[in-house]
Amino acid sequence: xxxxxxxxxxxxxxxxxxxxxxxxxxxxxxxxxxxxxxxxxxxxxxxxxxxxxxxxxxxxxxxxxxxxxxxxxxxxxxxxxxxxxxxxxxxxxxxxxxxxxxxxxxxxxxxxxxxxxxxxxxxxxxxxxxxxxxxxxxxxxxxxxxxxxxxxxxxxxxxxxxxxxxxxxxxxxxxxxxxxxxxxxxxxxxxxxxxxxxxxxxxxxxxxxxxxxxxxxxxxxxxxxxxxxxxxxxxxxxxxxxxxxxxxxxxxxxxxxxxxxxxxxxxxxxxxxxxxxxxxxxxxxxxxxxxxxxxxxxxxxxxxxxxxxxxxxxxxxxxxxxxxxxxxxxxxxxxxxxxxxxxxxxxxxxxxxxxxxxxxxxxxxxxxxxxxxxxxxxxxxxxxxxxxxxxxxxxxxxxxxxxxxxxxxxxxxxxxxxxxxxxxxxxxxxxxxxxxxxxxxxxxxxxxxxxxxxxxxxxxxxxxxxxxxxxxxxxxxxxxxxxxxxxxxxxxxxxxxxxxxxxxxxxxxxxxxxxxxxxxxxxxx
Amino acid sequence: xxxxxxxxxxxxxxxxxxxxxxxxxxxxxxxxxxxxxxxxxxxxxxxxxxxxxxxxxxxxxxxxxxxxxxxxxxxxxxxxxxxxxxxxxxxxxxxxxxxxxxxxxxxxxxxxxxxxxxxxxxxxxxxxxxxxxxxxxxxxxxxxxxxxxxxxxxxxxxxxxxxxxxxxxxxxxxxxxxxxxxxxxxxxxxxxxxxxxxxxxxxxxxxxxxxxxxxxxxxxxxxxxxxxxxxxxxxxxxxxxxxxxxxxxxxxxxxxxxxxxxxxxxxxxxxxxxxxxxxxxxxxxxxxxxxxxxxxxxxxxxxxxxxxxxxxxxxxxxxxxxxxxxxxxxxxxxxxxxxxxxxxxxxxxxxxxxxx
Numbered sequence: 001x002x003x004x005x006x007x008x009x010x011x012x013x014x015x016x017x018x019x020x021x022x023x024x025x026x027x028x029x030x031x032x033x034x035x036x037x038x039x040x041x042x043x044x045x046x047x048x049x050x051x052x053x054x055x056x057x058x059x060x061x062x063x064x065x066x067x068x069x070x071x072x073x074x075x076x077x078x079x080x081x082x083x084x085x086x087x088x089x090x091x092x093x094x095x096x097x098x099x100x101x102x103x104x105x106x107x108x109x110x111x112x113x114x115x116x117x118x119x120x121x122x123x124x125x126x127x128x129x130x131x132x133x134x135x136x137x138x139x140x141x142x143x144x145x146x147x148x149x150x151x152x153x154x155x156x157x158x159x160x161x162x163x164x165x166x167x168x169x170x171x172x173x174x175x176x177x178x179x180x181x182x183x184x185x186x187x188x189x190x191x192x193x194x195x196x197x198x199x200x201x202x203x204x205x206x207x208x209x210x211x212x213x214x215x216x217x218x219x220x221x222x223x224x225x226x227x228x229x230x231x232x233x234x235x236x237x238x239x240x241x242x243x244x245x246x247x248x249x250x251x252x253x254x255x256x257x258x259x260x261x262x263x264x265x266x267x268x269x270x271x272x273x274x275x276x277x278x279x280x281x282x283x284x285x286x287x288x289x290x291x292x293x294x295x296x297x298x299x300x301x302x303x304x305x306x307x308x309x310x311x312x313x314x315x316x317x318x319x320x321x322x323x324x325x326x327x328x329x330x331x332x333x334x335x336x337x338x339x340x341x342x343x344x345x346x347x348x349x350x351x352x353x354x355x356x357x358x359x360x361x362x363x364x365x366x367x368x369x370x371x372x373x374x375x376x377x378x379x380x381x382x383x384x385x386x387x388x389x390x391x392x393x394x395x396x397x398x399x400x401x402x403x404x405x406x407x408x409x410x411x412x413x414x415x416x417x418x419x420x421x422x423x424x425x426x427x428x429x430x431x432x433x434x435x436x437x438x439x440x441x442x443x444x445x446x447x448x449x450x451x452x453x454x455x456x457x458x459x460x461x462x463x464x465x466x467x468x469x470x471x472x473x474x475x476x477x478x479x480x481x482x483x484x485x486x487x488x489x490x491x492x493x494x495x496x497x498x499x500x501x502x503x504x505x506x507x508x509x510x511x512x513x514x515x516x517x518x519x520x521x522x523x524x525x
Numbered sequence: 526x527x528x529x530x531x532x533x534x535x536x537x538x539x540x541x542x543x544x545x546x547x548x549x550x551x552x553x554x555x556x557x558x559x560x561x562x563x564x565x566x567x568x569x570x571x572x573x574x575x576x577x578x579x580x581x582x583x584x585x586x587x588x589x590x591x592x593x594x595x596x597x598x599x600x601x602x603x604x605x606x607x608x609x610x611x612x613x614x615x616x617x618x619x620x621x622x623x624x625x626x627x628x629x630x631x632x633x634x635x636x637x638x639x640x641x642x643x644x645x646x647x648x649x650x651x652x653x654x655x656x657x658x659x660x661x662x663x664x665x666x667x668x669x670x671x672x673x674x675x676x677x678x679x680x681x682x683x684x685x686x687x688x689x690x691x692x693x694x695x696x697x698x699x700x701x702x703x704x705x706x707x708x709x710x711x712x713x714x715x716x717x718x719x720x721x722x723x724x725x726x727x728x729x730x731x732x733x734x735x736x737x738x739x740x741x742x743x744x745x746x747x748x749x750x751x752x753x754x755x756x757x758x759x760x761x762x763x764x765x766x767x768x769x770x771x772x773x774x775x776x777x778x779x780x781x782x783x784x785x786x787x788x789x790x791x792x793x794x795x796x797x798x799x800x801x802x803x804x805x806x807x808x809x810x811x812x813x814x815x816x817x818x819x820x821x822x823x824x825x826x827x828x829x830x831x832x833x834x835x836x837x838x839x840x841x842x843x844x845x846x847x848x849x850x851x852x853x854x855x856x857x858x859x860x861x862x863x864x865x866x867x868x869x870x871x872x873x874x875x876x877x878x879x880x881x
Contacts, residue, residue: 028530316760337763346761354757367747368762376744 015078017042017170017201018063023072025058032058033069034225040170045192045202047212047233049245050222052413052440056205057099059222060172063203064096065089077169087118095163096172101155105148105279112147113162126165133164137191148279152303153184160191171195172203177211178468181301182503189215207245209238221245242443251447253475258293258458265462266290266313266344266431271323271332273312281305281486283312288481288488290431290462295453296491297477298466299502305486306435306466307349313433313464314346315339327430341372345429347421349436351413355420358409362401362419363390365408370427389426390419397422398448414445421449431462438472450476470499482506529870539868544814544825547860554856564843572842573835583834585720589792590833593618593784593801595826596729597808599736600780602817603746604773608753611659611774613674614781615805616681617652621782622789623685624651626796629711629789630693630704640710645728645786652782653775655681660774664767670774678805689796703797713791725787732780737819749773781805802833803851810858829854 016039023036032055040046050056061067063074065083074081076092083089086096103112110127117126127143134141139157147155156176163171173192177185192202192215204216212219213233221229221244229244242250271286283305290296300306311317313324315336323332331339336346348354356365363386367375375386390404397418401411408416417437424432437453438446454476457463466483467473473480474494481491482505489505556566577583597614604611611617625648632640659673689702698705713723740746752759752769759766788800811829815821836850 028532314761315763335763335765336761340763348761350757353755354761357751357755357758359754360751364747367744368751368758371744371762379744380742381744381747 014042016040016075017044017077018203019075020059020063021073021075023059023062023069023074025055025062025067025069031225033062036072036222036227038220038227040201040203042169042201043196043199044218045196045204045216047216047219048203048205048222049207049209049212049219049241051207051245051442053224053442054222054245055225056222057174060096060174060203060205063089063170064094064172090118090166090168093167093169094172095166095168095170097156097159097163097174097176099174099176099178101159103147103155103158106146108144108146109141109150109158110143112158113143113165116162117165129165130161134161137161137164137194138187139191152301153180156180156188164195168200170201170203172205174205175207176204177206177208181506182470182499183507185211209241209245212241213238223247246443250443253447253450253454255454255476256458258460260293260460262291262293264289264291265327266433266464267325268313269323269325271309271312271319273308273317273319275308281308283308284486286488288464288491290464292460292462293457294478295457295463295465295476297473297480297494298464298483298488299470299473299480300466300468300483300506302468304484304506306483308486309483309488310346310348310433310435310466314344314348340369340427340429343428343430345369345424345427345432347417347424347432347434347437349439351416351420352409356408356416359407361390361405361407362394362399362411363387363404365419366390366393366404366423370423373427389423393419393422393426396426397452412442412445413439414441414449417441417449418445418452421452425452425456429461431464432456433464433466435466436469437465437467438469439467446472470502474499528873529866530873532869532871535869540865541816543864543868544816544821544861546864547814547857548828550860550864551853551856554860555853558852562845564845569839569843572838574831576838576842577831577834581717582720585717585722586834587827587830588722588726590830591826592726592729593787593804594808594811594829595823596732596784596787597777597781597804598811598815598822598826599729599732599819600777601808602812602815602819602822603736603740603749604777605812606740606746606753606817607749607769607773608756609770609773610671611656611674611777612671612809613655613659613676613678613681613805614777614808615801615803616674616678617655617778617781618785618788618801618805619678619681619685620655621648621652621785622796622800623681623688623785624648624782625786626704626707626789627693629707630796632711633705633708636708636710638710641713641790644711644790645783648782648786649779650782652785653779655782656774656776656778657771660771663770663774670770674774685796685800686798689798693796695795701797704795706795707790711790712794713787721792723791725791728783728787732783733819733823740819745772781808807833807854810854810861814857814861832857 018040020036020038023033025033036059048056058067062069065085065088074083081092110123110130113130114121114123114126130141130143139161141154141157141161176188180188196202206212216233219231219233220227221231223245231241231244233241239250267289269287271283273283275282281304286309288296312319315334318335319332321330321333325331326339326342326344329342331342352358357368366386366389367381370389373389375382375389387404393399394401394404399419399422400415411419434453437449441449453463465473465477477494479491480494480497480502482489482502484506559566559569578587597618601611601614625644628644628647655677658677659670662668662673663670686702689704693704695703695705713725715721715723748759748764749769749772751762752764752766784804789796793800807829811822811825815825832853833850836853839845839849840847
C-alpha cells in the first residue's frame with residue numbers, strides 16, 4: 001500500500017498551473033472558505049486534506065466554477081481568471097470527478113459521456129475515442145455497456161475518462177477512493193501517476209492519510225475553512241498529518257476481551273430478497289450469526305446489498321419468519337417496531353430523516369424509537385418523560401446541543417449520531433445493528449462512538465456494524481465478513497485476515513462456487 | 526439560477542405571523558381592486574367585514590357558516606400533517622349529506638327522537654366510506670389520493686344530482702331538482718327564533734376540542750406527524766404507513782360527512798344541488814390558514830365564514846359579482862403560501878463579481 005511517491009520533477013521556478021489567493025466563501029451559517037491560498041505546479045499531485053466540513057469540497061467547487069467565491073483571486077497559468085461556471089472551467093482545461101457520480105443509469109457509457117461534452121453529437125467517433133483513452137490510461141471500459149450494469153469503480157472510470165477526453169491540464173478528484181476496493185485504489189493511483197508524468201496537475205481531496213502519503217507530492221491541510229498548514233506528505237508521519245488536520249493527536253480505542261458466554265443472539269439464515277427498486281441489489285442466501293459480547297463487521301462498498309440487508313435486519317422490509325432470529329425467536333416477519341420490542345436496536349446510515357425527524361426536538365425524537373421506555377402511556381404521549389429521557393441521553397453520551405428542546409437538524413452529524421446511538425443503547429437492547437457509525441463524523445466524536453460500541457459489546461450485547469471504512473472495522477470488530485454483489489462471505493476473526501484479503505473479497509471473488517455465475521468480464525478488460 | 530436560498534433557522538414567530546401577513550396583503554390588494562372598480566375601499570370593507578356582524582342574525586349566520594368549515598378543516602388537518610392530501614372533502618360532505626338525507630327521507634313522518642341521531646350517524650358513515658375508497662386505492666394500488674379524492678368529489682356531485690333528479694325527487698316539487706323538505710324530527714332545532722344557528726355547531730365545537738387533544742397529546746397523532754415529516758423515520762420506527770393513510774382519509778371523510786348532515790338537517794332542510802357553497806374546498810384554506818392547529822383552525826374558520834358573508838353583502842350593497850368571495854379566498858391562500866415560502870427561504874443576494 002505504501003509505495004513511496006515518485007520524486008516530483010515539476011519546474012520549480014516555472015509558472016504555477018493554478019494559484020489561489022485569499023479565496024473566501026461565506027454561507028448563511030458558516031464561513032466555508034476563509035482566505036485560502038493554494039498553489040499547484042504543472043504535473044504536481046497536490047493533496048487537499050481535511051475532515052468533513054473543513055471546506056475542501058467548497059474550494060474545489062469554486063475552482064470548477066460551480067460555486068462563486070465572495071472574495072479572492074484565481075490565477076490560471078499565470079493569468080487572472082473568473083470562472084463563472086463549469087463549462088468555462090472545462091474550456092480552461094479543468095476537469096472534475098465528483099464524489100457522487102452524475103450518470104444516467106439507463107444510458108450507455110458513450111451516451112453518458114456525449115451528454116456531458118460541449119461538442120457536436122457523434123456517438124461513433126466518440127466511442128472510438130473513449131476506447132482509445134481508456135486503453136492508454138489503463139482504465140478498461142466498454143463504451144456500449146449500460147451504466148446500471150457497471151460497478152461503482154467502473155462508473156468512476158466513466159467520469160475520469162469523460163474528463164480525460166477534454167485533455168485537461170488540471171484534474172480534481174473529490175474523495176475518489178471512498179467507493180473503491182484497495183486493489184482498485186492501486187489501479188487508480190497508477191493512472192494518476194501516469195497523468196502526472198504527462199504534466200497534468202491533480203488536486204486530490206481526501207482524509208485518508210496513507211493514500212496521500214503514497215500518492216501526493218505536496219499537501220495543503222484545511223481545518224474549519226482555513227489552511228492550517230502545507231506539507232510534503234512523504235516527509236510526514238500519519239500522526240503529524242493528523243495533528244495538522246484535527247489539531248490534536250489521533251485517539252486510540254481500548255479493546256478489552258469479553259469474558260462472558262458468547263451465545264448467539266442475532267442470526268440470519270437463507271435470507272434472499274429481490275428489491276423493489278430495479279437498480280437495487282438482490283440479497284442471495286445470506287447467513288450470519290452475531291454472538292453476545294462481540295462486534296461483527298460487514299465490509300464492502302455501498303451498493304452491494306448493504307441497504308437491502310440493513311432493511312431486512314431492522315424490519316423495515318419483512319420476509320419469511322425464519323430468515324432472521326433474535327435470541328432463538330424467529331422475527332423475520334415482524335416490522336421494525338415489533339423487533340425493537342424484542343430487543344433489537346438499529347442505528348441507520350441516514351441520521352436526518354430516518355434515524356431522527358429533522359425539525360422535531362430531541363425530546364420528540366426520543367419518542368420515535370424509545371416510546372416503549374415509558375414515554376407513551378395508554379396511547380398518550382408523556383412529554384415530561386420524553387424530556388427526561390433525552391436529557392439523560394444528552395448527558396450520558398456527551399451530546400453537544402442546546403438541550404432536549406433543540407431540533408435534531410440543528411445538531412452536527414457527530415452529535416446527532418451520539419444522540420441516536422445513545423437513544424438506542426438506553427433501550428437496553430440484546431442486539432444492535434449499526435450502519436456507517438462514523439460516516440461524516442469528526443475524529444473526536446468518531447473515537448467516542450467506536451469506544452461506546454466496544455464497551456456496549458463487552459457488556460454482553462451482540463453488535464453488527466456495516467461500514468465502508470476498512471480501518472474502522474479492523475479497529476473495533478472481532479470478526480469481519482464481506483458483502484459483495486448481494487452475497488455475504490463467511491465471517492473471519494480479524495487476526496486471520498487483512499485489508500488485502502478483504503479487498504479481494506469486496507471485488508466479489510471470495511468463493512469458487514460463485515465464480516460461475518458472476519457477470520462475464522467485459523470486452524475491454 | 527435559483528433566486529431563493531434556505532434560511533438556516535426559520536423563525537417560529539414568523540411562521541405564526543404568516544397568516545396575519547397574508548390577511549394584511551389580501552386587504553391591501555383588495556383595496557386596489559375596489560379602487561379600480563370605482564368603490565371606496567373603506568366603504569367596501571365596511572360592507573365586507575363590519576356590516577355582516579352588526580346584527581344578531583349576522584352573528585348567527587357567521588356561526589352557521591363557520592361550523593362546517595371548522596369541522597371539515599379539523600379532520601383535514603390531521604391528514605395534512607401526515608402529508609395525506611385529501612382535497613375531496615366536498616365529495617365526502619355530499620356523501621354524508623346524501624346518507625343523512627336518505628335516513629330523513631326513509632323515516633319521513635316518523636316522529637321519534639332517534640331520527641336525527643341516526644341521520645348524524647349515517648352522515649358520518651357516508652363521509653367516512655367516501656374517504657375510505659381513496660385510502661383503499663392508495664394502499665392497494667398506490668394511487669395518489671390527491672387525484673382520487675378530487676375525482677371522487679365529482680362522482681359525489683353527480684350522484685347527488687342523480688338522486689335529486691331521480692329517485693329522491695320531491696313529487697310535489699314542480700320538477701325542481703330537490704328532495705322533500707325534512708320534517709322537524711329530522712332537523713336541528715334553531716336556538717333562537719328567526720335565526721338559523723343550531724345545535725350542529727356543538728358538533729364542530731366538540732370536534733375542535735377533541736382534535737386539539739388528539740393532535741397535542743396522542744401517540745397516534747405523533748406517528749402521523751412523523752409519517753408526514755420523515756416517511757423513512759416512520760418506517761424506521763415501525764409506524765405503519767398504511768394505517769396513516771387509512772386514519773387520515775377516513776377521519777377527514779367522517780368530519781366532512783358530519784358537516785354534510787349538519788347542512789341538510791340545518792340551514793338547507795332538504796337535499797338539493799346547493800347544499801354546500803364549496804365548504805369542502807374552502808376548508809383546505811382554513812386548515813392551512815390555521816397552521817393545521819386545532820385552535821388556529823377555529824379562528825381561521827371564523828374568518829373564512831366572514832368572507833362568505835361579506836361576499837354576499839358585497840353583492841347586494843355594492844353590486845359586485847358573486848366571484849368576489851372566491852377571489853378573496855384565492856388571494857388569501859395565495860398570499861399565505863407566499864408568506865410560508867419566505868418563512869423557510871429568503872431572497873438570494875445578487876451574485877457580485879468577486880474578482881474581475
